[in-house]
Structure formats: structure tokens, C-alpha cells
Amino acid sequence: MIHFSQVSKYFDGKPVVNDLTLDIAKGEFTVLIGTSGSGKSTTLKMINRLIEHDEGKIFFAEEEIHKFKPQDLRRRMGYAIQSIGLFPHWTVEQNIATVPQLLKWSRTAIRDRVTELLELLNLDPEQFRYRYPHQLSGGQQQRVGVARALAADPEVLLMDEPFGALDPVTRATLQEEVARIHQLSGRTIVLVTHDIDEALALADRIVLLEQGQVVQQGTPLELLTAPATPFVRDFFGRSDVGIKLLSLGMAVERVRRGEQVDGEPIPGTLSLREALSIFVSRRTERLPVVDENGAPIGVLHFSDLVAKGGLHEQSTATR
Template sequence: MIEISEVSKSFNGWQAVSELSLTIKEGELTVLIGSSGAGKSTMLKLLNRLLEPDSGSIRLHGQNILEYSPQQLRRRIGYAIQSVGLFPHWTVEQNIGAVPVLLKWPKARIVERVSELLELLQLAPEKFRHRYPHQLSGGQQQRVGVARALAADPDLLLMDEPFGALDPVTRASLQQELANIQALSGKTIVLVTHDIEEALALGQRIVLMDQGRIVQQGAPRDFLLAPANDLVREFVGQSDAGIRLLGLDKIADRVRRQPAIPGEPIRSSDTLRQALSVFITRRVQSLPVVDERGQPAGVLHFADLLEPPR
């Protein structure tokens, strides 16, 4: 899908990205993570030609991105950023439909696409399509920004700290919606964050950068179980590694198919980390579990948290 080969970019003698090579698979959600100045956002801007590399090459579906005009490329790539950047005097519908209008989609198709995306992002179309950005909360504006990035059904979605300015509850909700969108659509997504919790929650693959170079890349479990060096250990918080490992697995992966027991049930779609919190607050050894339809799914025992992943 994306082949980055020995790409470098500097600004006034400062090396933002240094001989970086990376392959991003189609349909994968890749998270670029690192501290401020690591080169994450620069790399993202190089992917859609907001910046041009000093050296090296970037290929999209086997074609060098320099062979596209910047306009052609950006119409194939969705881009969502923390500041959202909605046009203040345009309605939600006009903001989401901006790129499809440029692509000369039929009006009926644009209206249909706007409705589809608003529903996907938990915004009732009849309620929100004619509102203006100042009439929306921060979380609603961010949802509209994501919808706009997805509007033309791009090959690739780039997201630069998209949820960084949101409160924890709204942020968690949007993270879950993004995970759902990726699972349903199979979109290739590259997301930049400095938050290890967000990276572990969303990333199918994590790429940790430092001083413009890749320090380690791999699945979330690799970072927690086999950090490459002290920098990675410090970044993932080795003292919290066990708790974070529980956040990678679902209750459904460990639940025992047993008759229901008394008590308020937990959901099979929740993580083992969430289950641990319930075990501790209720001071119990077993919890009833229900599936997404609210039907009994079995029982989770405290000892099940220690079992290896299936």
C-alpha cells in the first residue's frame, strides 16, 4: 500500500526525518508514536505532499507520489487533524461534502454520503446536517472532521493527533468509533499520537520514532513484552506493562461457558483491564458475562486474567 524508502527531511539544519524506511500494509491501522519533535507529524505531511522529501521516495499502490499532482493525491487521501479546521460559514453538510463537490459527484450521491457518515459517527443527519460548526461541541466538531476526511472514500486516511484536545470520555468514544470504522471499512489508516494508551488501544502496528528515526515497530504486544531498549521501556511504562497487556484482550477471549451466576454482568466486548477494575471494586472472584445482545455468555473468574491469550 505505502512504501517509504530512505526518506529524509530537514529544516534549517534540523533533521526532522532521517533515512526512514517503512512499509504500511493495505487495511492496516498504523500508529506513529513518539515524543514531541520525533518526526511523526513531518512524516505524515510527507505522505500527502504538504511537505516534499529532501531525499528518498514514497510510493502509494506502487506509484511514486511525486507522479501525482498534490491536488490529485490529496483527493485520494483523507486528512484529519486536532484543530479540525472546519469552514465556519459552511454547514456540516457543506463541510463534509467539500471534496465530493470538487470531484463533481452528483448532488444526490453527496447527500446520501453525508447521511451515511453522520450516522456512522453517531450524529443524527436530520439534526446535524444543517448546523454550523459554532453550534457543535468539540467532540461533535471532531466527528465532522473525521467524516469530512472519509467523505470521498479515500484510499488512505491520515490522522494527526485527532483526539488530543478532547475530554477523556469523548476521546474514548471517538477512539472506539474509529476502531469500528476501520474494522467495517478495512481502511488503511496512519494515526499520529504521543499517547501510548491511544496507540495500544488503536494500533494494529505501532511505530515508535525518535529524532526522525524508527526505534521499534511491531504489534502492541511486542512493545509490552519485548521492548527494544530503555527508551521503549520508558515510553510504554514498563511498571504498567501488565495492566496494559490486559487492555489488549477482550473478556470474550477468556469467558468460561458456564451457567449464569448472580450479580450485575459485564460485557464480553469489554477488555480484561476493565474486568480487573470491576473485580477489585466489587471484591469478588467471579463475574457474570453477557454478549452484545445482553444474553448470558458465561462467567469470568479472577484467575482467568492470568491465562495466556488464546
């Protein structure tokens, strides 16, 4: 879907993106991660030509991006960022409708789309449609930003720290919403973050950048369990890799099927990390696990999460 071939970008004579080759497959959720200044935002902005690259080639849908007019690219790619906010003197509806307006959608089509998107992002349409950005909380503004990026049903969604500066709870909610949108729509998403947990929670594939180059790319599990260099290992943190791995697994993967135990059941889709907190808060060693219909599946044992060496090997085995 998007392909970088030996792409470089220089600022003040220094390479900020350096001979970058990268493939982003259709429908994939790719997360670009790296330390501050590693070239993440520059890489993202070169995709929709907010920044022009100096060397190499970038392809979108098999065509070199220079073949597209920048405005056409931007219509086909939604773009959501933390810092550039909404147009302050436009209502929520007008903000979301920016691209549909450009595409000259009918009024009814725009209205319906805005309603649909507000519902998708858990904002009551009638309550929020005519508000102005200053009448929204930060989290609500960011939702509207994501809705705006999605408005014309773009083929690609580019997001640069779209949930930055949010409290952890709102952030988690928005992450879940974006994950759901990705599952529902199968849209290609490229998200920039420096939050490791966010990357682990959302990515099909993580690309770790440093000094404008790819240090390693792979599934979250690959980067955690087979770091290519000490830098990668340090970046993802040696000490709590086990805990991070737990956030990748689901209760159902470790359940002992057929067993029974009393207590408030947990859903099989619950992450092992959340299950761990439940074990701790309930001070119990065993939790009943149910499927989406509430039917018992079996029992999750605390020891199966924390057994020495078990974290690593079992998680690897479940993928």
C-alpha cells in the same frame, strides 16, 4: 500500500526525519507514536505531499508519490487533524462535502453521503447538517472533521491527533467509532498520537519514532512485552504494563468455560481492563460472562487477571 524507502527531511539543515524506511500494509491500522518533535506529523504530511521529502522515495499504491498531482493524492487520502478546523463560514454539510464537491458529485449523492456520515459518527443529520462550526462542541467539530476526511471514501485515512484536546469520555467514544469504521471498511489508516493508551487501543501496528527514526515497530503486544531498547520500555511505562496489557485482551480469552455464578453478566467482548474495573467496583471475585446473544459462556475469575506473573504470560499466550 504506502512505503517509505530511506526517506529524509531537513528543516534548517537538521534532519527531522532521518533515513526512514517504513511499510504500511493495505487495510492496516498503523499508529505513529513518539515524543513531541520526533517527526510524526512530518512523516504523515509527506504521505500526501503537504510536506515534500528531501531524500529517498515514498510510494503509494506502488507508484512514487511524485507521479501523482498533490490534489489527486489528497482526494485519495482523507486527512483529519486536531488544529486546522472546519471552514467557519460553511455549514457542516458543506464542510463534509469538500472533496465530493471537487469531484463534482451530484447534489443528491452529496446529500446522501453527508446523511450517511453524520449517522456513522452519531450526529443527527437533520439537527446538524445546516449548523456552522461555532454552533458545535469541540467533540462534535472533531467528528465532522473525521466525516470530512471520510467523505469521498478515500483509500487511505491520515489522522494527526484527531481526538486531541477532548475529554476522556468523548475521546473514547470517537476512538471506538474510528475502530468501528476501520473494521467495517478495512481502510488503511495512519494515525499520529502521543497517547499510549490510544495507540494500544487502536493499532494493528505501532511505529515508535524518535528523532525521525523508527526505534521499534510491531504489534501493541510486541512493543509492550518485548521492548527493543530501554527507551521503548520507558516510553510504554514499566510500572503499569500489566494494566495496559489488560486493555488488549477480552474477557472471553480468560473465561473458565462451563462454570456458573450469579450476578449481572458481562459480555465476552469486554476488555479485561474494563472487567478489572467491574471487579473492583462490585467487590466481587467472579463475574458471569455471556456471548453476544446473552448465552452464558462461563466465569471470569479475578485471580486469573491479577495472578502474579499471570498478566504477562497469559496475555502473550492468548495472541
